[in-house]
Amino acid sequence: MEKNKDPFVASQAQASELFANAQNNQVRFGVVSTAEIEQIRREYIERAQRRIDIYRENEQEHLENMMREIDEQRVDKLRRIKVAYDSNGTQWIDEIFKSIISAD
């Protein structure tokens, strides 16, 4: 009986069947994709958060290095001022005093 079928009609029927399957798949994809979308979204967010965490760690380390450098510079500056005062304080006072009482 199949042999007697008009090839054109057979193709038409097959096409209708395949189209219906495709439509079902679309619907199925649509239903599944809601959960799938959330899963993918979660994965993307987790990956983005990991990137952010890594960036924060690196920046924190960079910040701590910069702060350490500032602290070292401050300690060095304070030490230099103290050393300069200890060795020249009396001389500075003398120079300033003489300059003030000079009428020139």
Add this chain to the structure above:
Amino acid sequence: MTQIDGTINNAETNAINNDKNKLEDQLLSEAYDMIQQGVFDIKSEMSRELSMHKIESKKEVYAEKEHYIETVFAVVKKQLLNFRKTESYIDYLAKCAAKAHEKLGGLTKIYVTRTDLEIMKRIVTGVEVKQDLRIMLGGIIAENDGLTMDFTFDKKIRTEREKFEQRIDEI
């Protein structure tokens, strides 16, 4: 599979892939925005923290410098107080008056502290000697025809302090 089967399968696959690609693009974009915002927040936070640290550090250095400057000038002021009790101070006042007379082409008024009024009156003659409450540490302000010269210790201390601050900054 007939040609029509293949065409429909391809269309189906393409539609699904297309949807998935669009979805992926959208989620990627969301993730990208999230990362951008995260990076911006972290940068702002770190920058703020670094600025605060720099300011605190500068404050500490500034306070220490001020401490030494105050120490130096407290001693200088004490020495000036002692100097005012000496004969050298009277010489200083006389020299200042002479210099002002020379530079200003004469003298009409001299301003001093209350305690220096009598001393100054003995040094100069024919010049009005007046008290000026702005003078705290000693010295004179000389005047002739509206022109003045300031030889007060108060002004000299200010000038010396500015010079000394620069000197300390260069350390």
